Amino acid sequence: MSNHIVESLKKEIENFTVAVKAEKVGRAIEVFDGIAKVSGLSDIKSSEMVTFQNGEIGVALNLEEDTVGVIILGDFSKIKEGDEVKATGKILEIPVGDSIIGRVVNPLGAPLDGKGAIKTEKTYPIERVAPGVVTRQSVDQPVATGIKAIDVIIPVGRGQRELIIGDRQTGKTALAIDAILNQKGQNMICVYVSIGQKDSKLRKIEARLEEGGAMAYTVIVSAGASEPAALSYIAPYSGVSIAEYFMDQGKDVLIIYDDLSKHAVAYREISLLLRRPPGREAYPGDVFYLHSRLLERACRRNEKYGGGSITAFPIIETQAGDISAYIPTNVISITDGQIFLETDLFYKGIRPAVNVGSSVSRVGSSAQIKAMKKVAGTLKLDLAQYRELEAFSQFGSDLDESTKKQLERGKRSVEVLKQLQYAPVKTEHQVVLFYALTKGFMDDVPVEKIKEFEKGLIDYSERNAKTFYKEVKESKMWTDKGEEELKKVIADFRKSFN
Amino acid sequence: MANISNKDIATAIYEASHGKAGHDLSVYSKAVVEFLNKKRLISKSKDIVDTLEKIVNKEEGIVTVKVSSATKLATETKHNLAHELKHRYKARDIVWQEIVDENLLGGMRIEVNDEVIDLTLKNKVNLLKAHLTKSV
Numbered sequence: 001m002s003n004h005i006v007e008s009l010k011k012e013i014e015n016f017t018v019a020v021k022a023e024k025v026g027r028a029i030e031v032f033d034g035i036a037k038v039s040g041l042s043d044i045k046s047s048e049m050v051t052f053q054n055g056e057i058g059v060a061l062n063l064e065e066d067t068v069g070v071i072i073l074g075d076f077s078k079i080k081e082g083d084e085v086k087a088t089g090k091i092l093e094i095p096v097g098d099s100i101i102g103r104v105v106n107p108l109g110a111p112l113d114g115k116g117a118i119k120t121e122k123t124y125p126i127e128r129v130a131p132g133v134v135t136r137q138s139v140d141q142p143v144a145t146g147i148k149a150i151d152v153i154i155p156v157g158r159g160q161r162e163l164i165i166g167d168r169q170t171g172k173t174a175l176a177i178d179a180i181l182n183q184k185g186q187n188m189i190c191v192y193v194s195i196g197q198k199d200s201k202l203r204k205i206e207a208r209l210e211e212g213g214a215m216a217y218t219v220i221v222s223a224g225a226s227e228p229a230a231l232s233y234i235a236p237y238s239g240v241s242i243a244e245y246f247m248d249q250g251k252d253v254l255i256i257y258d259d260l261s262k263h264a265v266a267y268r269e270i271s272l273l274l275r276r277p278p279g280r281e282a283y284p285g286d287v288f289y290l291h292s293r294l295l296e297r298a299c300r301r302n303e304k305y306g307g308g309s310i311t312a313f314p315i316i317e318t319q320a321g322d323i324s325a326y327i328p329t330n331v332i333s334i335t336d337g338q339i340f341l342e343t344d345l346f347y348k349g350i351r352p353a354v355n356v357g358s359s360v361s362r363v364g365s366s367a368q369i370k371a372m373k374k375v376a377g378t379l380k381l382d383l384a385q386y387r388e389l390e391a392f393s394q395f396g397s398d399l400d401e402s403t404k405k406q407l408e409r410g411k412r413s414v415e416v417l418k419q420l421q422y423a424p425v426k427t428e429h430q431v432v433l434f435y436a437l438t439k440g441f442m443d444d445v446p447v448e449k450i451k452e453f454e455k456g457l458i459d460y461s462e463r464n465a466k467t468f469y470k471e472v473k474e475s476k477m478w479t480d481k482g483e484e485e486l487k488k489v490i491a492d493f494r495k496s497f498n
Numbered sequence: 499m500a501n502i503s504n505k506d507i508a509t510a511i512y513e514a515s516h517g518k519a520g521h522d523l524s525v526y527s528k529a530v531v532e533f534l535n536k537k538r539l540i541s542k543s544k545d546i547v548d549t550l551e552k553i554v555n556k557e558e559g560i561v562t563v564k565v566s567s568a569t570k571l572a573t574e575t576k577h578n579l580a581h582e583l584k585h586r587y588k589a590r591d592i593v594w595q596e597i598v599d600e601n602l603l604g605g606m607r608i609e610v611n612d613e614v615i616d617l618t619l620k621n622k623v624n625l626l627k628a629h630l631t632k633s634v
Binding site for chain 2: 009012013016018020021022023024025026039040041042065066
């Protein structure tokens, strides 16, 4: 055994060669708050990686006349004035590979889960230009999130960027985690990027994903709240580079940025320390580009360029519901739609607290399977009308029959859209439920019994509507035969349900 | 108004000194110091002088080479090195700064402006250390 070690060491030493090369070297002249001002480094490029004497990595962001402003990606307390700083000639890159699946890594690809180094040879630069127009294809494949309110009313397609926005404690992360949990068996790799979150929260999320078997297809990239702002700044770019690696292999990837408000705050901190001029809300002038270049990397590639897609769910936290603040408006304009979560709805017991009136998906029904399209129909409009009528109905009781009917239907729709956390609903079950709802089978079921009805209907239909399930599951088709069967099964179940 | 950098000041001092020698130069130097004092730039004078030195060296084709080695360099090595460096940096003259540091173990380290060619044994051992720990 010991012989083997000596032999392998000898071999390693024999194979080791040092190339003679001239390196560009600078000296740290100022080090403060995760920033270093470095003299020298005359030919350095913007975003180039540099290494400090103690092994820490930095990225050159400000190229000034005499100095270079570098953000330090790691512990800056051990870097001293006068330390040597070497240019590497490379843009910052992270290790990527299939072995990264199931791991928790920091934005530099270093493991945080205590499972040892990521064994891979391949690296991807964290900054890349988004795929061009000719390589793209329109979004027409659904991402089944398992959340009824989203899949039916605000459908998300593979390659889409859908913003999740809401105040604190409205269930933004829960929604994203549910979406990840539902990707089991959906041929999707998930990347969860945690930016400036508490380590306890991350641990909880990891445990939940592990419990749901989701870590088998998920990568977590984390820049914790106690890490320097520079790591939070690069975290989403690292995450999307990992996603691009899988997309380049023709796979579909779902990436969650939790959250971009903290990312913008981290970038603001760095920019102010680098003495870049502050703009609105003290954010630097390029804060729009910060997010647009990130989200533009989410796309669906056409077959000629290997297929594959990156679907992005950026999360934005608003303050007291103010969506007209700088960062929310920026990200709303960049993304292909948004899911609004409201505190009022949350406390009313409507969970997920999705405000279906203000939420949109610009891709729309083209990202829905035919069966879903058929049942979703005018549900969004009906719900909007219900909300309006609900407001009016509070002023008087003299309502005509059709209005009363609409109100009753609305109440049931809201009830059906409610869903427990970590309980994603399969697409085919959603089709059954919304068919029963829109065809009026639930109209005479008491509202408080809707949940019971739902559960019973799913069990009953699974046993009795086999043709319908086969069609929807396998060929995603909606035929008259299947519909007839479903209708009959629902009617039978309604008769037996009390 | 945009900030005037040390480099701007040093360039101005260098350009204005053209064709001045002897008494003229000494009068000029005194005027420069007075100007720096008046504009409250005396505290920056060290940086300005350093920058001025770099500008003068660049203009006159002088290259400052800092060579660190474990033992004193042999004349022949120095001669060969001077030849190579003059060619590499298109220099007319070389100013040597020699440092003997036993910690380097062997070889030499050449520093020209912000470029470093590290051929010391200490650097090789460090690289080997990084290589071996990376392979594990």
